[in-house]
Amino acid sequence: MAETTKQVITIKLKLYAPTKAKQDMYQTLANRTTDFANRYLGVEKPMRPKTSADAKPYSEPLPSVVLCQAIRDIEAKKKAKEFKRLWPGFNNQNFRVEKETMQDGGAAWKVSFPTLEKRVGVPIQVEKYQVKYLELLLAGGAKQGTAQLVKCGKQWYTHLSITVWLDKDEREKxxxxxxxxxxxxxxxxxxxxxxxxxxxxxxxxxxxxxxxxxxxxxxxxxxxxxxxxxxxxxxxxxxxxxxxxxxxxxxxxxxxxxxxxxxxxxxxxxxxxxxxxxxxxxxxxxxxxxxxxxxxxxxxxxxxxxxxxxxxxxxxxxxxxxxxxxxxxxxxxxxxxxxxxxxxxxxxxxxxxxxxxxxxxxxxxxxxxxxxxxxxxxxxxxx
Known part of the structure; x- marks a missing residue:
């Protein structure tokens, strides 16, 4: 059996033309996540919430999955004293990548994730080099990791981590x-x-x-x-x-x-x-x-x-x-x-x-x- 090794990569997927209402909702989601992170740091370590239910008193309304992922992200940054920005995060159970085949043979890609109101599906702009990794993910040849909703300049993106398995034996031959x-x-x-x-x-x-x-x-x-x-x-x-x-x-x-x-x-x-x-x-x-x-x-x-x-x-x-x-x-x-x-x-x-x-x-x-x-x-x- 061939020996394999894994590599984690992060691909940056641009949200395609979100409406003004959606952009405002994303910004509110990001602001509340950051506010929660700083309130969380202000609590003594033994008293810090461990679950989304425990965390709700320290946060404005946020989806439970976002609160849970925020706790994981904060705990991963052990030296953090204050967050200037903590972007909303999602795990592989509540963030999905979907592909729709068009009549002309092309493909339309979108991602879906929970927000303040409901779960939304958003079209994404996929570059050529990203297609092979997304196809591999949908085919089960790669494992999906966490995703973050990030604003860069005036544009909104999702940063999606993917684990790819590589065949070491092929290289050694x-x-x-x-x-x-x-x-x-x-x-x-x-x-x-x-x-x-x-x-x-x-x-x-x-x-x-x-x-x-x-x-x-x-x-x-x-x-x-x-x-x-x-x-x-x-x-x-x-x-x-x-x-x-x-x-x-x-x-x-x-x-x-x-x-x-x-x-x-x-x-x-x-x-x-x-x-x-x-x-x-x-x-x-x-x-x-x-x-x-x-x-x-x-x-x-x-x-x-x-x-x-x-x-x-x-x-x-x-x-x-x-x-x-x-x-x-x-x-x-x-x-x-x-x-x-x-x-x-x-x-x-x-x-x-x-x-x-x-x-x-x-x-x-x-x-x-x-x-x-x-x-x-x-x-x-x-x-």
């Missing part, structure tokens, strides 16, 4: 083929597979980061705290969208070339000290930690897993100093954008050379990966 990804500033990411290279420039990032830094300075001088918060949320959404686009292209690139393992640098612990920050001042668009590299790594990881591709982290030491062809190590990093080997004379783009070294894991797998492998080995031995 393929011959190993590695792709290395080098992360940096001038090039955000460089993916390399045996001479085939994909570059993601950091020019747009640098411009956008400088733009937001300039706006923040202006707003800080004016003391516009609400506008600052709104600006921060907008910048975060832009970063997340960019990381989604980059990770998607990286995984598609890997699939086209038959890659079985993606290797990336483990950049934990690479932050500069206070003295280093003074010596190496950079503008707002070029700071290593102004870009969410960890988020990018997570996005590549889960997208790769869904595609049947493994991901490993490697130590970043010497990846930029070593010749990927003969293994010669330079004493200092090249000044320009090209790596010239002092021994074999090979000339290669410095980031491509580093990506090839990462693919070969010349510095070994990272401690995080080694710990996971050791734990897995011990579990097998115990079994």
């Amino acid at each position: 393929k011959p190993a083929k590695y792709m290395g990804i080098d992360l940096g500033l001038i090039e955000l990411a460089v993916a390399s597979i045996l001479g085939c290279t994909l570059f993601f420039s950091g020019a747009e990032l640098a411009y956008i980061r400088r733009h937001y830094a300039k706006l923040r300075r202006k707003l800080q001088k004016k003391g516009a705290h609400r506008a600052l918060k709104k600006l921060g949320n907008k910048e975060y959404r832009w970063i997340t969208a960019m990381n989604h686009r980059i990770s998607h292209r990286i995984v598609e690139f890997a699939k086209v070339h038959g890659v079985t393992v993606i290797r990336m640098e483990d950049l934990r612990g690479t932050r500069w000290t206070k003295s280093q920050r003074k010596e190496r001042r950079r503008d707002a668009g070029r700071s290593l930690h102004s870009w969410a590299f960890f988020q990018l790594r997570e996005f590549v990881g889960y997208k790769a897993k869904l595609a049947g591709i493994a991901m490993e982290l490697v130590n970043p030491e010497l990846t930029s100093l070593t010749c990927s062809r003969c293994g010669e190590v330079r004493t200092s990093r090249p000044a320009g954008r090209w790596y010239t080997c002092p021994r074999c004379g090979k000339i290669k783009h410095i980031d491509t050379n580093a990506a090839d070294n990462i693919a070969q894991a010349i510095s070994g797998l990272s401690e995080e990966k080694q710990v996971r492998l050791t734990q897995k080995k011990r579990k097998k031995q115990a079994a």
